[in-house]
Amino acid sequence: MRAEAELYARGDSPLHRWDARWKTVTLAVLIAVLVSLESVRAALAGALMALALLAGGRLPAGLMLRRLLTAQALLFPCLVVLPFTVPGAPLPGSPLPVSREGLHLALLLYLRALAILTVGFAMVYSTPMVVWLRALQNLGIPRRLVEITLMTYRYLFTLGWELTRMRWALAVRGFRNRPSRAAWRALAQVVGVTLLRSLERTERVRQALACRGFQGRLRTLHEFRAGPPDWIKSAVGILLAAGLWMVDR
Amino acid sequence: MHLSDGILPGPVLVAGFVSAAALARWGVAGLRDDETPRVAVFTGAFFCASLLHFKVPPTSVHLLFHGLLGVVLGRRALLALPIGLGLQATLLGHGGITTLGVNATMFGVAALAASGLYRWLGSGGSVRPFWCGALAAAAAVLISGLLLAAMLWSLGEGFVWVARYALLAHLPVLVIEAVVTGSAVEFLRRAQPALLPGGAA
Incomplete structure (x- = not known):
């Protein structure tokens, strides 16, 4: 696991320069519209819009495609089954008992998921996590939740690295990941040790924070500043979302 | 197993966010400032543990560990779950x-049930730690699996098969999750009982 999103989030593009608060609200509105789309036509337009948005972030295309594919992996069984199980008029000229309604539904689900995921990636890969979480806090997400998330994010990579080292240690000692009780037990102990070390780490983190004058509130130096370019981008985004909604009716 | 984007209708998603927020509110109640790092580090640990692969021929599965999360964190699991799931997404x-709320509610309810079951089984002292953990984890997987299947089921006739498939796919996960959680609880009971409820003595 790498802080890959963070790597790209510090790039420079119109999408990156968009103020995080305005970007979050606009993209949230867009996603709310995308979720409710009922026609394939509108969903296709939404997916294209989302891909254009992602392209505006000048992010590496290969990486984004791979991410989109893995994110949709859970959806694929659904897409394969639905054309067969949804009742409706059979598709003329097809050797398989596929219904038109089922195909329509599968296509709609696919496009909707693609659009939502793409907008999500456009958000995540163009905003550093710290800035985004602060923006969410400004928008009304409780401070407590934001601070725990920030701290979790901070220690995620430390813990991930620790787990990687433990897997190396296992491999060196001849561990094979087989479907057996012994292998599961060994991995269970890895999980147990991770939790144990977390407990010890918690104590050290708490002490380190106390040494630096932590009183239950994390502070950042980031200041939000929004100007006309942000407002224009948001206005265009909201208008496009409204347009999608109209097309769908 | 999670629900992914694009399947559920808007009202269900909104209801998911509302219920997850209510659960998180209950989870945060009485949280002291110096408890923040503890919840954060454990959330990270569970996030990483869920990345481990477990072989089930012909594929491999990731475990959810929401049973263990419930056992170790108790009510605070309701805080850890939305954060962990949000970061995963x-x-x-x-x-x-968009399904963050629905998923957090689903796993949150399951984690609470696991926590309750673990305490209840452990209180008598007659059930071995392995079985306390294993049964708690099995209950958690079963509950979240049934909730997921019920939600898919409610979408209409075409989704009945998807719901059945989803429920069936939970079975191998249930077995492995139970064995792994049981072993982890057994290990923790020996190595650091303070991590488990009722184990500080």
Whole structure:
């Protein structure tokens, strides 16, 4: 696991320069519209819009495609089954008992998921996590939740690295990941040790924070500043979302 | 297993966010400032543990560990779950952003049930730690699996098969999750009982 999103989030593009608060609200509105789309036509337009948005972030295309594919992996069984199980008029000229309604539904689900995921990636890969979480806090997400998330994010990579080292240690000692009780037990102990070390780490983190004058509130130096370019981008985004909604009716 | 984006209708998603927020509110109640790092580090640990692969021929599965999460964190699991799931959705693309509320509710209810069951089984002292953990984890997987299947079921006739498939796919996960959680609880009971409820003595 790498802080890959963070790597790209510090790039420079119109999408990156968009103020995080305005970007979050606009993209949230867009996603709310995308979720409710009922026609394939509108969903296709939404997916294209989302891909254009992602392209505006000048992010590496290969990486984004791979991410989109893995994110949709859970959806694929659904897409394969639905054309067969949804009742409706059979598709003329097809050797398989596929219904038109089922195909329509599968296509709609696919496009909707693609659009939502793409907008999500456009958000995540163009905003550093710290800035985004602060923006969410400004928008009304409780401070407590934001601070725990920030701290979790901070220690995620430390813990991930620790787990990687433990897997190396296992491999060196001849561990094979087989479907057996012994292998599961060994991995269970890895999980147990991770939790144990977390407990010890918690104590050290708490002490380190106390040494630096932590009183239950994390502070950042980031200041939000929004100007006309942000407002224009948001206005265009909201208008496009409204347009999608109209097309769908 | 998570629900991904694009399947559920808007009202269900909104209801998911509302219920997850209510659960998180209950989870945060009485949280002291110096408890924040503890919840954060454990959330990170569970996030990483869920990345481990377990071989089930012909594929491999990731475990959810929401049973163990419930056992170790208790009510605070309701805080850890939305955070962990949110990070998973944004960093890895597992689950979904729009389904975050629904998923957090589903796993949160399951984790609470696991926590309750673990305490109840452990209180008598007659059940071995392995079985306390294993049964708690099995209950958690079963509950979240049934909730997921029920939600898919409610979408209409075409989804009945999808719901059945989803429920069936939970069975191998249930077995492995039970064995692994049981072993982890057994290990923790020996190595650091303070991590488990009722084990500080």
